[in-house]
Amino acid sequence: DSGLSVRRITVLGATGSIGISTLDVIARHPGRYRVEALSAYSRMEVLAAQAAASRARAVVVPDDAAAARFAAAWPAGAGGLPEVRVGAQALADTAADPASDTVMAAIVGAAGLPSALAAARAGKRVLLANKEALVVAGVLFMDAVREHGAELLPIDSEHNAIFQCLPRGGARAHAPRQPAAGVRRLLLTASGGPFRTRPLHELDEVTPDQACAHPNWSMGRKISVDSATMLNKGLEVIEAHWLFAMPASRISVVVHPQSVVHSMVEYDDGSVLAQLGQPDMRTPIAYGLAFPDRIEAGVTALDLARLGRLDFEDPDFARFPCLRLAFQALEAGQGACVALNAANEVAVDAFLRGGLRYTHIPAAIESVLDATAGRAAPEASLDALLACDAHARACARDRIGRLTAGA
Numbered sequence: 001d002s003g004l005s006v007r008r009i010t011v012l013g014a015t016g017s018i019g020i021s022t023l024d025v026i027a028r029h030p031g032r033y034r035v036e037a038l039s040a041y042s043r044m045e046v047l048a049a050q051a052a053a054s055r056a057r058a059v060v061v062p063d064d065a066a067a068a069r070f071a072a073a074w075p076a077g078a079g080g081l082p083e084v085r086v087g088a089q090a091l092a093d094t095a096a097d098p099a100s101d102t103v104m105a106a107i108v109g110a111a112g113l114p115s116a117l118a119a120a121r122a123g124k125r126v127l128l129a130n131k132e133a134l135v136v137a138g139v140l141f142m143d144a145v146r147e148h149g150a151e152l153l154p155i156d157s158e159h160n161a162i163f164q165c166l167p168r169g170g171a172r173a174h175a176p177r178q179p180a181a182g183v184r185r186l187l188l189t190a191s192g193g194p195f196r197t198r199p200l201h202e203l204d205e206v207t208p209d210q211a212c213a214h215p216n217w218s219m220g221r222k223i224s225v226d227s228a229t230m231l232n233k234g235l236e237v238i239e240a241h242w243l244f245a246m247p248a249s250r251i252s253v254v255v256h257p258q259s260v261v262h263s264m265v266e267y268d269d270g271s272v273l274a275q276l277g278q279p280d281m282r283t284p285i286a287y288g289l290a291f292p293d294r295i296e297a298g299v300t301a302l303d304l305a306r307l308g309r310l311d312f313e314d315p316d317f318a319r320f321p322c323l324r325l326a327f328q329a330l331e332a333g334q335g336a337c338v339a340l341n342a343a344n345e346v347a348v349d350a351f352l353r354g355g356l357r358y359t360h361i362p363a364a365i366e367s368v369l370d371a372t373a374g375r376a377a378p379e380a381s382l383d384a385l386l387a388c389d390a391h392a393r394a395c396a397r398d399r400i401g402r403l404t405a406g407a
């Protein structure tokens, strides 16, 4: 790895599934990367161990109580504490800090938008795992990437696959204004999640642990539930729309239970290019870190003969109403996408706490979309988008209260 300038990486959401995988890849290449800052919202013991092992210069935690827990968890013999920064403003400031050149945006939910946007506005290489940022602020985020010369590399495995299969115009990853020439369609693959074949009448009774038991991927609990409902694929359709400037009518979803083909690009001449690999997020993470080079990611080789077969089927919109709701929201505009995401975050949180039935997740989202329909789409300002988000969350809590009262 010698002869390369060392990349200085900040990992936002370090203690999560993506954050842990990111630090795993980085640790395999000590001469190539150094860790500048790490952030976490909870699990301060994990953050302390990560910061000590990676010799991070700074950490960002949500409040003073978390800062105290972090200090108490700092391992004896690890040397002096890193700088401990506190609060949401510190998170955005750290994302924009000139001390780093690359920011992994791996916070879950719309909570990750301000810091991801701050990284884009600071012209960083942004490794975007936080798909909710693009769902909530598509225009604002992509404009920021363009205006500030940021480099945007999709980490979501489907979008990373598409990025790899698209024609590449130059060594920099930029934000396109129109679909790539010669491309007819983007084909997003979806595993179908844990309930792909479960009898529909049983879905009423499924538990959070069953919903989080994804057949192929190990992920945080929120995205695991989203994968079960396929709202995740809906968010990914919206994400693909913004990342690749592709109209919704040219984005298709195909169910592929093995999660080996990570997505595809169909060209005008009939060619279909696919990216394949193990369902292991270290592959797209390593791709984003090293782009345009390739580095070892710790991922085992794909053994196609052992797999034997790859299956594909159309998505069942009756089984997965959330997918239809996401296409509708994209059609309706930015305000509806904000409402879709906010309602889903509130509904999934309620489901995970045992306060909402699984089958009420789409019902809650649909009723929030109906209630907020026609609200102006304030796509040009972060504050306006966050106000829209807060309004939709309040609406969702109200609707969920009524759904559970009537249950």
Ligand code: NAD
Pocket: 012, 013, 014, 015, 016, 017, 018, 019, 039, 040, 041, 042, 105, 106, 107, 108, 109, 111, 112, 129, 130, 131, 132, 155, 156, 157, 217, 218, 219, 220, 221, 222, 223, 281
């Ligand atoms: P996770 O729940 O495992 O981790 C989330 C991280 O964000 C943690 O470090 C947590 O402390 C932090 N966090 C949570 N709430 C926060 C808040 N309000 N403010 C600041 N920090 C907060 O989630 P994950 O599975 O790693 O997913 C992270 C993001 O990556 C999500 O947007 C998800 O959709 C996306 N993504 C994940 C995967 C995957 O395989 N896990 C794949 C594709 C995309």
Ligand code: MG
Pocket: 156, 157, 158, 236
């Ligand atoms: Mg994905």
